[in-house]
Amino acid sequence: TVLQTLVSEARSRGLDSLDEKSGKDLAAAFGLPVPRSRRAAGPDEAAQTCVGLRPPYVVKALSSQSVHKSEMGAVRVNLATPQAVREAAAGILAAWPLAAEGLLGFLVEEMAPGDHEIVIGGYRDPQFGPMVMAGLGGIFVETFSDVAFRVCPIDRQEALRMLSELRAYPVLTGARGGAAADIEAIVGAILAVGGADGMLLQSDGAIQELDINPLIVGANSACAVDVRIVLA
Ligand code: ADP
Numbered sequence: 001t002v003l004q005t006l007v008s009e010a011r012s013r014g015l016d017s018l019d020e021k022s023g024k025d026l027a028a029a030f031g032l033p034v035p036r037s038r039r040a041a042g043p044d045e046a047a048q049t050c051v052g053l054r055p056p057y058v059v060k061a062l063s064s065q066s067v068h069k070s071e072m073g074a075v076r077v078n079l080a081t082p083q084a085v086r087e088a089a090a091g092i093l094a095a096w097p098l099a100a101e102g103l104l105g106f107l108v109e110e111m112a113p114g115d116h117e118i119v120i121g122g123y124r125d126p127q128f129g130p131m132v133m134a135g136l137g138g139i140f141v142e143t144f145s146d147v148a149f150r151v152c153p154i155d156r157q158e159a160l161r162m163l164s165e166l167r168a169y170p171v172l173t174g175a176r177g178g179a180a181a182d183i184e185a186i187v188g189a190i191l192a193v194g195g196a197d198g199m200l201l202q203s204d205g206a207i208q209e210l211d212i213n214p215l216i217v218g219a220n221s222a223c224a225v226d227v228r229i230v231l232a
C-alpha cells in the first residue's frame, strides 16, 4: 500500500517523519484533497516543474525536520509565473540557515482558494488511543485554544458536532457577512483522519501523530496545504 511504501522509504532514510510531499501523498490516499504538487531539487527545476500546474503557484522548502517554514521565509505564495517561482526558490535557499542543512529541496504546488483555515490533528493518547482534533486556524487555535477532541473512530454526525461546538463555528457559517465555508468538505477531512476508514486507525499504529495546518476551505472546496506526519 501507499502507507507501507512511504513509511519504509522514510525509515530507510533514517527519518521519523514523512516530508511534506510524502505526507500529502499519504493523505490523498485516504481521500483528503491536497494541492497538485511536485518536488524540485533547485530553483531551475522548480521553474520547470510548473508545466502542468495551474497558476498561481506556491513554493516552499521541503525539510527533513519539523520547522515553521513561514517563519523562516520558506513559503512563497501567489506566484504568477515560472520565473517568479525560480526567484522565490532562490530566495528561500538564500534565507535558509546552516548552509542548506535539512533542506531536502522544494515543493511547487497549486494555490488553494478559500477564506477559511481549519486545523485538523490526530495522535495516539497513551490512555485513550487514537484521538482526532479540529479547530479553526490562526488565533482561534493559538490564542483561544478553541478546539474539539474525540476518541476515534467518529462518524459523520460526530464530526459535524465537533465543528458546531467550536466557539468560532459562526465564522464558518458566514457570520458577520463573511463567506460561508464548505462544512461537508471539512467533515470529510476530519473523517479522513479519524473516521473508521481514516488514517489514524488504518495505519496499524504506524502513524504517531499527524497535523493538517491548514486545511484551506472555500465555499465549495477544501484543500490540505500543509500535512505533517510523525511515525511511531
Ligand atoms: P508552515 O506552517 O510550515 O509555516 P505552510 O505550508 O502551512 O507552512 O504555509 C504557511 C501558510 O501559507 C499557510 O498557513 C497558508 O496560509 C499558506 N499556504 C501554504 N501553501 C498554500 C497553498 N498551496 N495554497 C494556498 N495557501 C497556502
Ligand code: MG
Binding pocket: 213, 214, 226
Ligand atoms: Mg502550516
